[in-house]
Amino acid sequence: MAALGLVLFGIMFLVILVARTVVQKRRTGDSGIRAGVLGASFGSLEWVAGWLLVFALPAGVAAPAAEMAGLDPWFTSSWVRWAGALIAAVGIGLTFVSQLSMGDEWRIGVDPDEETGLVTAGAFAVVRNPIFSCMMVTGAGLAILVPNAISAVGLVLLVAAIELQVRFVEEPHLRRLHGDAYQAYASRVGRLIPGVGRG
Secondary structure, eight states, X not given: OHHHHHHHHHHHIIIIIIIHHHHHHHHHSXXXXXXXXXXSOTTSHXXXXXXXXXXXXXXXXXXXXXXXXXXOOSOOOHHHHHHHHHHXXXXXXXXXXXXXXXXXXXXXXXXXXXXXXXXXXXXXXXXXXXXXXXXXXXXXXXXXXXXXXXXXXXXXHHHHHHHXXXXXXXXXXXXXXXXXXXXXXXXXXXXXXXXXXXX
């Protein structure tokens, strides 16, 4: 099962980062990747969120590698672990679909001087941050597939990184950029879970 965890993590990386960046570059001539943690002020919430994500991602490799090296999983039920694999696979697919819903507005990271359109259709009609929601689903699936302390810590770091990035970096940026239009959108669509965190 640990080997499947490595495979799914590799697929996630290729689909969510590499494939989407290639699509963006071909469509717009721009990769869509902004400085993110490298351009954030030391100690800022964006910097903290970025580094939490940087530390969360290696768990996707370290957790299955540790199990393959002899670390006992917390549980061995094959049907539960297969369910985790299915959840992770669905999460990867939905993350990519959510990214495509952004069209040419897709970005990784925030450039405070860049003006982008407000996306409210497709996956963004369900929740305001569907990419992040689906990334958390993927992370949860991987943690179920490879259930050990490393995957649990990785999931906690992932959720913390996403919460900080969404609440204190991306949504404030969109409020500044789109004003009343964003406020109206936020009042009717949940933050990460449908109907939850409106306002």
